[in-house]
Amino acid sequence: MASASFSDDSRFGLRRQARLVGPLRLDSGVSLDPVDIAYETYGQMHADRSNVILICHALTGDQYVASDHPVTGKPGWWWRLVGEGKPVDPTRHFIVCANVIGSCMGSSGPASLDPATGEPHAMRFPVITIADMVRAQAMLLDHLGVDRLHAVIGGSMGGMQALSWPTLYPDRVERCIVIASTARHSAQNIAFHEVGRQAIMADPHWRGGDYYADGAIPSAGLAVARMAAHITYLSEAGLTEKFGRRLQGRDAKTFGFDADFQVESYLRHQGLSFVERFDANSYLYITRAMDYYDIAEDHGGSLARAFAASKARFCLVSFDTDWLYPTAESRMIVHALNASGAQASFVELSSPFGHDAFLLECPELNRVVDGFLKGGRA
Amino acid sequence: MSLRPDLALIARTVTPGARILDVGCGDGALMAALRDSKQVDARGLEIDPHNVAAAVARGLSVVQGDADTDLVYYPEASFDYAILSQTLQTTRRPDRVVEELLRIGRQAFVSFPNFAHWRGRLSLFWGGRMPVTRLLPDTWYDTLNIHHVTVDDFRALVEDRGWTIDGQWFLKGDRETTHANANLFAEHAVFLLRK
Numbered sequence: 195m196a197s198a199s200f201s202d203d204s205r206f207g208l209r210r211q212a213r214l215v216g217p218l219r220l221d222s223g224v225s226l227d228p229v230d231i232a233y234e235t236y237g238q239m240h241a242d243r244s245n246v247i248l249i250c251h252a253l254t255g256d257q258y259v260a261s262d263h264p265v266t267g268k269p270g271w272w273w274r275l276v277g278e279g280k281p282v283d284p285t286r287h288f289i290v291c292a293n294v295i296g297s298c299m300g301s302s303g304p305a306s307l308d309p310a311t312g313e314p315h316a317m318r319f320p321v322i323t324i325a326d327m328v329r330a331q332a333m334l335l336d337h338l339g340v341d342r343l344h345a346v347i348g349g350s351m352g353g354m355q356a357l358s359w360p361t362l363y364p365d366r367v368e369r370c371i372v373i374a375s376t377a378r379h380s381a382q383n384i385a386f387h388e389v390g391r392q393a394i395m396a397d398p399h400w401r402g403g404d405y406y407a408d409g410a411i412p413s414a415g416l417a418v419a420r421m422a423a424h425i426t427y428l429s430e431a432g433l434t435e436k437f438g439r440r441l442q443g444r445d446a447k448t449f450g451f452d453a454d455f456q457v458e459s460y461l462r463h464q465g466l467s468f469v470e471r472f473d474a475n476s477y478l479y480i481t482r483a484m485d486y487y488d489i490a491e492d493h494g495g496s497l498a499r500a501f502a503a504s505k506a507r508f509c510l511v512s513f514d515t516d517w518l519y520p521t522a523e524s525r526m527i528v529h530a531l532n533a534s535g536a537q538a539s540f541v542e543l544s545s546p547f548g549h550d551a552f553l554l555e556c557p558e559l560n561r562v563v564d565g566f567l568k569g570g571r572a
Numbered sequence: 573m574s575l576r577p578d579l580a581l582i583a584r585t586v587t588p589g590a591r592i593l594d595v596g597c598g599d600g601a602l603m604a605a606l607r608d609s610k611q612v613d614a615r616g617l618e619i620d621p622h623n624v625a626a627a628v629a630r631g632l633s634v635v636q637g638d639a640d641t642d643l644v645y646y647p648e649a650s651f652d653y654a655i656l657s658q659t660l661q662t663t664r665r666p667d668r669v670v671e672e673l674l675r676i677g678r679q680a681f682v683s684f685p686n687f688a689h690w691r692g693r694l695s696l697f698w699g700g701r702m703p704v705t706r707l708l709p710d711t712w713y714d715t716l717n718i719h720h721v722t723v724d725d726f727r728a729l730v731e732d733r734g735w736t737i738d739g740q741w742f743l744k745g746d747r748e749t750t751h752a753n754a755n756l757f758a759e760h761a762v763f764l765l766r767k
Contacts, residue, residue, distance in 0.1 A: 529642075529645035532635070532645050532646050535647070538633060538635060539627075539632070539635060540624075540636050541621050541624040541628060543621060543625070558622075565629030565630055565631055566628055566631070568631060569628075569630060
């Protein structure tokens, strides 16, 4: 099938949803069936299907990589990298971005309905892994008729998926771009996630995850989880520059527990706005998936072995102020890729913005991604 | 785009289709030339992030890293040539770096400015000052060169370690010059070594 019938093919376009026939066999041993995937595609697939780029989103991201968010109205979360005239360009590339399973923007997750009962899965949804998310993406690509990826790209948790792709499907990936990410979750990463999960589960509205019926959601717990996590996305220097010790809308300290400081007010706002667009149980499931993530562990303890079968070219980017997934994590991946003989590029870019830098203005990141996508033999 | 003379010399000598690792590859000029003219499978290691970004942006596989610490992560004999051009004198342990090059590559190109060139000698002898010349344009306090080396120093190291010299070239300006009295007259030396 050529791309001729493209425009009237309902599989392609914005705000798509597919019910894929499973079962999807999960790492936990449980099967998921059916598998719903909400996704978007941009651009036209070449007749030889050589221009497909899969974009993987981060923990609280979604499929709206380059179109306005239906809840917040904000522009696509990676509009700086994806769009006309950008390194990932719908006039040249066929771009796919799918909501990960376990999430809450239309793909199968704890908030979606269990077809067997008609009720939300809640905590009866099976525990998933990063590899499970990738397997679900592969099912979607099968559905779209895509056999090979020109590139898979992701930052943060999206980078974990991108890096997992060539280990699970070595023949389906030509280029792999991993930004501000890691090959395994560290003890510190797990620790921060556990704080968030405990905040959610300590909220009396959580009720073992069965909070969907009456609208009383564990918003306080989820907001605290978001606040704690948000700190890890920023840098100390960035926070100091943005807020310092400045007070919020007042001239003096109140000697109380109101949000005296701007940074407190900012974090509270981050927490409150987050609960409007994200499901608390999804937050539990996805952070769990990240904590279980360790590519080397899945390959007998050898990260290099994980990439042995892959012919992909790799590009890794870290940021000097990112202490969530610091440069050392990317270096560890690069060393493994060198040892496996893979074609690898790596650069640490400078940014004041900490982990969040991958989503923010960074011309050098765009140059690197653009050059990497255009260069080299496939 | 014309290559620096020592790089042009290396580019001429490399066999087509070879696998090379360019250590201290800068913005990837040599790698790009070798890829385009000799279909070489080139990888690079470079310490400066702006250079790495520039090299990756031209489609090259370059890793940001330090020759002193990161060569150990490359497997044995994984390249036909390991290339170290104008970087030897900036490493903390040049001897160990060359040792690593010869472990990783079947052969290694090493090029460096010759500190015993007569102009430098004159500057030191008559002026009593560290030489600042066309080839060594920085002052002693801001130069990246922390291990100045002469042609004869390098030959002594090669002999001491029992490495084999497969080729040697000497440059004066942009032109190749004679082997005779290279230690005095060559501004630049290029050695091709193997273990």
